[in-house]
Amino acid sequence: MDWLERTAKLRQWSRSGTRAPHKPLLFLYALGRFQQDADGELRYSAVEDDLRRLLAEYGPPNKTTPAYPFHHLVSDGVWEVRTDRGPGSPGSGVRELREIGAAGRLTPELRAALRREPSLLGRMARVLLDLNFPPSLHGDLCEAVGLELEPTETEQFSAVRRRRDPRMREQVLTAYEYQCAFCGYDGRIGTVPVGLEAAHVRWWAFGGPDDIDNGLCLCSLHHKLFDKGVLGIGDSHRILVSQRFVGHSPAAREHVIALAGRPLIGPQPGARPVAAVHRSWHTSQVFHGSPRPAPAA
Incomplete structure (x- = not known):
């Protein structure tokens, strides 16, 4: 499975250049937490404030909720959600996610791939950063989600057809x-x-x-x-x-x-x-x- 390509093709709502970085921000946050605790999971009620701050600082000017990516990232094959009632997300409502103990983490297949190939995490993070945020914010954003990237982890995903003009x-x-x-x-x-x-x-x-x-x-x-x-x-x-x-x-x-x-x-x-x-x-x-x-x- 090509995890870099899957990362680059996260399904995001889009219309004439409108920013919707909800999923990339949650994904970056999840990668940062995996780097700190590969076996841990993210209980929605415990990380909601962190995700809300990320969206307020790095998201679009309009109001939004972290419940949206917590539920919808499941459809991209990189994230799973379970509740006190069993596997599966209850939806994108804040109340439902809080009340029945929703918790999310990277899928078992992705976690296994990251354990086999530790450098994959940095390359996936770079894809998310390059495709969604300007370089001036990359360092601050990594710090905000707890990601530590090696200086050598700067290669761009090969499927990104556009290249910056060095001139x-x-x-x-x-x-x-x-x-x-x-x-x-x-x-x-x-x-x-x-x-x-x-x-x-x-x-x-x-x-x-x-x-x-x-x-x-x-x-x-x-x-x-x-x-x-x-x-x-x-x-x-x-x-x-x-x-x-x-x-x-x-x-x-x-x-x-x-x-x-x-x-x-x-x-x-x-x-x-x-x-x-x-x-x-x-x-x-x-x-x-x-x-x-x-x-x-």
Whole structure:
């Protein structure tokens, strides 16, 4: 059985680029727990809060419940559920999963495969990360689910037909003249820029092209906040800051809250600015909550 292919083809609800990472998040969480305790199972009532936090932080902006993937991941052949009444999931209702002691774990066949070939776990995790999340979130997400991956476990699944264009970073940084489009940071060591990254506006994992009009030159801080949905891009290419962001320090006010309503530092003349279609995808699928009003002058 090709477990990598099965991992890559998890059946997810999809419609015109809508994010639905419920199953990948539960699967990553289950792999992390298997790494810690290969014989353990995940009782829904015990892990519900963990899964809810994962969905809130790494899932789409709309409200959702961890009961949905806990039940539906069974259909992908990698997960099984039993209750106090016997094998089989009672459905995707939170109440049912809680009240009759639903517990899930990886299927016996997958657990056996992971024991035979320990490196398989890291390769499966990479598939889930690469196909569902931007690279800026991979490290934090692994930490959140308790996954420890070896540095060598970076190979991409062979059935992923698309390949990232290695030229994009240089093209985007050049277009934005090596400065963060949000704050203007332009640090270098000698002639080498440091702390500057090319961010995809529409995530590569969701069909975002490696084009300049889908890219922003951002400093490391603002790239992470952009991918987490704290920051966004509104009409007239002005910066959005989520009302859900809380920061009381002068640094938080200066580097995040004060950005609300500011115009982006755009690309140089002749370079295409971020396309409206990519901006609207990020606003609907990544940006969290309502934008803050611009600070009073």
